[in-house]
Amino acid sequence: SVPALAALGAPLATAPPATLTEEGTEYAVVLTKHVYPTRIVLAFEVANTVEDTLLDEVSVAVEAGEGLTPHESIPIPSLPAGPPATAYVLLDRDPAPAMPTGALRATLRFKAREVDPTTGAPEEGGYDDEYALEDVVIAASDYMTPAAVPDWSAAWDAAGEEGEVADTYDLGPRESLQDAADAVLATLPLAACAGTDAAPPLARSHALLLAGRV
Secondary structure, rough: HHHHOOOOOOOEOOOOOOOOOOOOOOEEEEEEEEEOOOEEEEEEEEEEOOEEEEEEEEEEOOOOOOOOEEEEEOOEEEOEOOEEEEEEEEEEEEEOOOOOOEEEEEEEEEEEEOOOOOOOOEEOEEEEEEEEEEEEEHHHHHHHHEEEOOOOOHHHHHOOOOOOOOOOOOOOOOHHHHHHOOOOOOHHOOOOOOOOOOOOOOOOOOOOOOOOOO
């Protein structure tokens, strides 16, 4: 366990893993985002695929964004080729905006040392290196968790008009209303209510009722 993470308690929301490297590259990095009341924890699962190379002090440098400031970096002390290990970056969430979003530039940094294939011993010294990753994208959906609502209409009315926003989004070409509903459910971490996850087969329009917490 990591003491800095244990002190945070349970996360409010956890986003699905996102790959930050192309397939077949020297290093594979998968990001999982955990949202807490005042922080966001970025967990970078890093795999070293370069045989006979040892990586020391493996960390990810993340640039600050609006409302998001790097607070602490927890590196992987040593990473040989093979199974992955996890490096962490803790971001402070500023009070405003309430749900900061944006794309943050990220760079994998480490010291590389060659390993003697005969003895398995790493060389002395080594050299510092870095590897550019895909941007870390913090989206509004990262703050959401599904919530079952027994009476969706009553909950909607109780919420009032203060936070109501109307907008239009393009899902791209879809074969059916059901296909479109499935795409929305796959994109947003929200729960379908009142059986609206099933679109009528011959309908020309459909209202998908969703609920969640932030």
